[in-house]
Amino acid sequence: MKAISNEYCGARWFRCDLHVHTPFDSTKKFGVDIKGAVESQKKGISKKIREIAFCFFDSCKAAKLDLIAITDHNTIDGYQAFHRYLEEWSNANDYFLKVLPGVELTAGAERPMHILLITESNTTIQCINEYLGTLWEGSPRFDKNGKPHSCCKSLIEVARITEDYFENANHPFLAIPAHINRDSGIESETRSEVPPIWEEQLKGTLREHIFSHKMWAGFQTCGNERGIPGLESLLWSWAAVFYYGKTLEKLPEPTQNKIKKRKYWPFIQGSDPSSFEHIGSRYTWLKTENLDIEGIRLALLDPESRLRNMKDGLPGRSYPFIRKVTIKNTDLFYDIEIPFNPSLNTIIGGRGTGKSTIIEYIRYALERTHKSDFSDLEDPEISRNVEKLLQTKTERDGGQTNGTLLPDHQIEAEIASLNKVYRVSKTENDTEVCDISDTSQEKVVPLDVRTLLAPRIISQKQISYIAKYPNAQRRELDALVGLEKLQDFRKKKRELEEKIERFQLSRKEMNERKERLPALITELQKKDDQISYIEEKGKQEVFNKFTVFKAEEAWLEEISIYADDFVKNIKENAEVIESLQDRLPSPPENRVSLPWIDEVFTKVNGVIQDSLNDILRITKRMGQVKDEIRKDKKQLWLPEYKSVRLEHEKLKKLFEEKGIDINQHEKLLQQRELLKKEIRELKRIDKDIEGVNEEIQEYRNELIELHKLRQAWRKGRAEKLETSDADIRIEVKEFGDCRDLIMRKEEWFSGTGLRDEDWQTLADYVFLEEQRIPERMDMLVSTLRMDIARSIRDSNFSEKSSAVAKILKDCGLKELSGHFFRALQRRERVRLDEMELFLPEDKVESKIRGVDGRFKPIIHGSLGQQSTAILSLILSSGDQPLIIDQPEEDLDNQYIYDVVVDMLRKRKFSRQIIISSHNANIPVNGDSELIVALGVEDGLGKILFKGSIDNPDVKDIVSLIMEGSEEAFRLRSERYGY
Numbered sequence: 001m002k003a004i005s006n007e008y009c010g011a012r013w014f015r016c017d018l019h020v021h022t023p024f025d026s027t028k029k030f031g032v033d034i035k036g037a038v039e040s041q042k043k044g045i046s047k048k049i050r051e052i053a054f055c056f057f058d059s060c061k062a063a064k065l066d067l068i069a070i071t072d073h074n075t076i077d078g079y080q081a082f083h084r085y086l087e088e089w090s091n092a093n094d095y096f097l098k099v100l101p102g103v104e105l106t107a108g109a110e111r112p113m114h115i116l117l118i119t120e121s122n123t124t125i126q127c128i129n130e131y132l133g134t135l136w137e138g139s140p141r142f143d144k145n146g147k148p149h150s151c152c153k154s155l156i157e158v159a160r161i162t163e164d165y166f167e168n169a170n171h172p173f174l175a176i177p178a179h180i181n182r183d184s185g186i187e188s189e190t191r192s193e194v195p196p197i198w199e200e201q202l203k204g205t206l207r208e209h210i211f212s213h214k215m216w217a218g219f220q221t222c223g224n225e226r227g228i229p230g231l232e233s234l235l236w237s238w239a240a241v242f243y244y245g246k247t248l249e250k251l252p253e254p255t256q257n258k259i260k261k262r263k264y265w266p267f268i269q270g271s272d273p274s275s276f277e278h279i280g281s282r283y284t285w286l287k288t289e290n291l292d293i294e295g296i297r298l299a300l301l302d303p304e305s306r307l308r309n310m311k312d313g314l315p316g317r318s319y320p321f322i323r324k325v326t327i328k329n330t331d332l333f334y335d336i337e338i339p340f341n342p343s344l345n346t347i348i349g350g351r352g353t354g355k356s357t358i359i360e361y362i363r364y365a366l367e368r369t370h371k372s373d374f375s376d377l378e379d380p381e382i383s384r385n386v387e388k389l390l391q392t393k394t395e396r397d398g399g400q401t402n403g404t405l406l407p408d409h410q411i412e413a414e415i416a417s418l419n420k421v422y423r424v425s426k427t428e429n430d431t432e433v434c435d436i437s438d439t440s441q442e443k444v445v446p447l448d449v450r451t452l453l454a455p456r457i458i459s460q461k462q463i464s465y466i467a468k469y470p471n472a473q474r475r476e477l478d479a480l481v482g483l484e485k486l487q488d489f490r491k492k493k494r495e496l497e498e499k500i501e502r503f504q505l506s507r508k509e510m511n512e513r514k515e516r517l518p519a520l521i522t523e524l525q526k527k528d529d530q531i532s533y534i535e536e537k538g539k540q541e542v543f544n545k546f547t548v549f550k551a552e553e554a555w556l557e558e559i560s561i562y563a564d565d566f567v568k569n570i571k572e573n574a575e576v577i578e579s580l581q582d583r584l585p586s587p588p589e590n591r592v593s594l595p596w597i598d599e600v601f602t603k604v605n606g607v608i609q610d611s612l613n614d615i616l617r618i619t620k621r622m623g624q625v626k627d628e629i630r631k632d633k634k635q636l637w638l639p640e641y642k643s644v645r646l647e648h649e650k651l652k653k654l655f656e657e658k659g660i661d662i663n664q665h666e667k668l669l670q671q672r673e674l675l676k677k678e679i680r681e682l683k684r685i686d687k688d689i690e691g692v693n694e695e696i697q698e699y700r701n702e703l704i705e706l707h708k709l710r711q712a713w714r715k716g717r718a719e720k721l722e723t724s725d726a727d728i729r730i731e732v733k734e735f736g737d738c739r740d741l742i743m744r745k746e747e748w749f750s751g752t753g754l755r756d757e758d759w760q761t762l763a764d765y766v767f768l769e770e771q772r773i774p775e776r777m778d779m780l781v782s783t784l785r786m787d788i789a790r791s792i793r794d795s796n797f798s799e800k801s802s803a804v805a806k807i808l809k810d811c812g813l814k815e816l817s818g819h820f821f822r823a824l825q826r827r828e829r830v831r832l833d834e835m836e837l838f839l840p841e842d843k844v845e846s847k848i849r850g851v852d853g854r855f856k857p858i859i860h861g862s863l864g865q866q867s868t869a870i871l872s873l874i875l876s877s878g879d880q881p882l883i884i885d886q887p888e889e890d891l892d893n894q895y896i897y898d899v900v901v902d903m904l905r906k907r908k909f910s911r912q913i914i915i916s917s918h919n920a921n922i923p924v925n926g927d928s929e930l931i932v933a934l935g936v937e938d939g940l941g942k943i944l945f946k947g948s949i950d951n952p953d954v955k956d957i958v959s960l961i962m963e964g965s966e967e968a969f970r971l972r973s974e975r976y977g978y
Contacts, residue, residue: 010341015065016283016284017063018176019220024072049085061093067097068099070100074141080125107157114178122171136151176220287307305908333940336943345929346928347916353941408427477730481710527668549645721873729855745759755817765780888900897921
């Protein structure tokens with residue numbers, strides 16, 4: 001037969017229908033001729049029964065059932081006929097189905113009620129038939145039409161007979177009232193005009209013979225039990241008797257209230273089918289490790305942890321969880337594989353068995369050893385211990401030296417997230433992530449482990465630290481807000497800050513330029529003075545005239561050079577002509593046309609000679625012109641030039657004495673125009689700075705609104721703490737963390753000499769009105785900026801001219817010391833732009849529940865109360881795995897039972913919880929879905945047992961090695977009946 005699914009280790013949820021009929025029940029019409037099939041089977045001529053059995057099991061498979069109980073009226077024939085084919089069908093269909101034998105009995109005569117009797121699968125058919133014979137004492141169980149008869153015995157008699165028979169036969173059993181919201185169920189009792197039989201019997205014999213033995217631990221319903229009139233009060237009475245052994249009115253008022261506020265009741269929904277199609281139409285989710293009578297009984301005794309009806313559905317598993325951790329090659333353990341359940345897991349073991357080390361290996365595999373993971377710790381001891389533990393050593397030495405990891409170590413963690421399964425493999429030099437969702441196609445994927453899973457790993461020391469410091473409590477509140485929201489907040493915050501920083505840089509550049517304005521105005525005045533002095537009447541004429549003479553002098557020099565070049569070029573041309581003349585061909589000696597030929601030669605040679613004569617004449621003329629110019633220059637031009645030059649040299653000497661370069665007049669004019677333009681721009685810069693400030697303020701307002709959005713998230717989570725009745729209450733005050741501002745002094749005013757008392761006075765101003773903290777922060781920054789500007793202009797800057805001093809005085813605050821004003825004069829050390837970006841953190845004020853039920857400030861609580869309150873905070877929300885190392889430290893055993901266990905039971909179906917503990921109350925009364933028991937053999941750790949508390953071996957090991965196990969099991973028995 002196919003084995004039960006090993007989806008994960010420990011207790012798991014099964015879909016169960018404990019009220020199933022077969023065609024053998026004469027009150028049901030399945031549309032098959034069961035009598036004919038039986039007769040044919042007897043004659044050996046048909047396998048019709050097998051076909052009907054397979055059809056029955058197929059219907060169970062279609063309904064996705066894991067467990068059924070066949071409970072035909074007054075007979076076991078259907079179970080006997082079908083069960084023989086179960087293994088064959090299971091193997092053929094590769095499907096696991098557990099089938100328990102049972103009977104639906106009718107008890108009572110005047111007002112008969114139906115009872116489901118279910119026994120263990122190894123109970124023989126003969127045993128059950130003998131039991132039925134004992135009830136009916138030879139009387140027929142059916143009339144001639146097949147209608148079942150009541151055994152005509154009272155509930156008390158049925159209870160006595162059933163208990164005696166099955167205890168003597170050594171077979172576990174359960175007796176459950178059937179379809180309580182139908183006739184022949186409890187509803188008929190509550191509708192009766194006479195007081196219900198139960199109401200009196202609960203006080204006496206029924207309590208003594210049924211409930212005190214936990215035989216009757218629940219009720220089977222048809223899905224609408226909440227509408228039964230009077231059922232609620234009846235359940236209260238039943239619970240008082242069942243769990244406390246007293247009638248409701250005899251219990252203390254707090255216990256009565258606890259019963260009346262109970263959310264989960266042991267209701268089992270069953271289909272009670274009349275056709276194959278109706279099988280599994282109503283079912284119950286039942287959590288157990290063992291699909292047997294004991295597993296069902298434990299689920300009925302603890303419905304909060306182990307039962308869910310069809311309408312409520314299975315507790316969600318959409319959250320990510322760790323499926324298993326594999327540890328290889330370490331100093332402390334054999335190679336081991338530790339499976340984990342999606343719900344509550346408890347790692348147990350004696351001291352020194354490595355419980356805490358397992359948690360640190362999980363931390364290591366999931367890369368939660370960064371400094372930021374320990375930022376909450378004021379005492380670095382924990383991070384140092386973790387670092388020592390995770391060091392690599394060359395060989396095993398039993399913990400004699402630091403480190404527990406060997407060079408070839410490998411720590412693996414399997415993670416289930418969003419319908420995917422990943423394996424994270426951590427070695428000394430590498431971290432690898434594989435997608436193993438499809439085991440036939442494993443592939444390495446480029447995923448960041450810290451993003452893939454963000455477990456909260458915490459120890460009792462960290463819990464104590466959180467209880468002590470409000471900022472740590474605020475971070476825990478943020479953890480409840482959710483990683484995605486906070487990441488979005490940080491991203492938007494950074495974007496806004498970057499925009500502000502860009503405008504701040506622009507403003508800084510503008511202010512630096514603006515600071516040059518006085519110097520530029522002075523420089524402009526200097527240029528004006530220089531130009532004006534140069535351009536004074538008379539002086540300018542001398543300069544102008546001298547400039548003209550200098551131009552004439554340059555021109556005359558240029559003309560002289562030109563004339564020389566001209567003469568030189570003419571002479572060079574004459575030399576060329578002479579060379580050409582020498583090459584002039586002579587007439588032929590034997591010439592015929594003597595006269596004409598000679599004439600041609602004479603004409604050409606004459607032209608050449610004339611050219612040479614012209615050049616000679618021109619050269620001579622140019623020399624004459626140069627002499628005339630030289631003479632005229634000396635007589636006509638030079639005397640006046642010398643007079644102007646003398647006057648110019650006198651002015652030049654005078655200008656040099658005044659530092660004026662008379663040759664830079666034109667340049668001075670250009671410089672003056674540039675200065676005027678720059679000054680005009682700088683005079684307009686105030687308006688530009690004003691625009692930049694408006695942009696900065698606009699983005700700052702957005703930043704404030706973004707912070708308020710985060711405040712709303714925090715307040716929402718704080719309100720949920722109250723609605724969930726957590727042991728902690730948190731009040732969030734917007735921007736109210738004054739310490740956050742106080743701690744920034746050295747960051748913003750380092751090296752200025754600002755005194756602490758002056759900084760405290762400034763902080764007092766910011767936090768004077770709770771509703772105006774951002775506005776007052778803006779005002780402080782603005783007035784500080786004004787004061788720094790004044791300190792630049794005024795070396796005697798003091799309180800009298802201080803804008804900051806004025807706003808403090810207007811608020812009646814303490815006067816600032818002289819150190820403050822001197823500090824502002826060291827403006828290069830003041831970081832006002834960073835201060836402008838700042839918004840104080842929210843202030844959180846935590847209160848915890850005292851023994852009287854009232855809430856008081858957390859600092860006034862005991863260490864145990866503080867730790868419990870922080871655990872309540874950490875557990876209150878979130879869907880990432882929560883891993884806690886020995887939370888019971890500083891808590892007494894009763895406190896763990898009364899408070900911590902309840903918290904774990906409430907949250908274990910909303911997130912995976914892994915706890916290392918040596919306190920038995922956590923696995924036993926927290927009803928851990930998986931308990932992993934560690935031991936030591938030959939100096940190395942190993943797993944002794946793993947499973948849920950249903951497992952007898954696990955139960956024995958818990959009793960053997962855990963502190964307070966006897967007391968824990970006693971408390972469990974008192975509370976849940978087992």
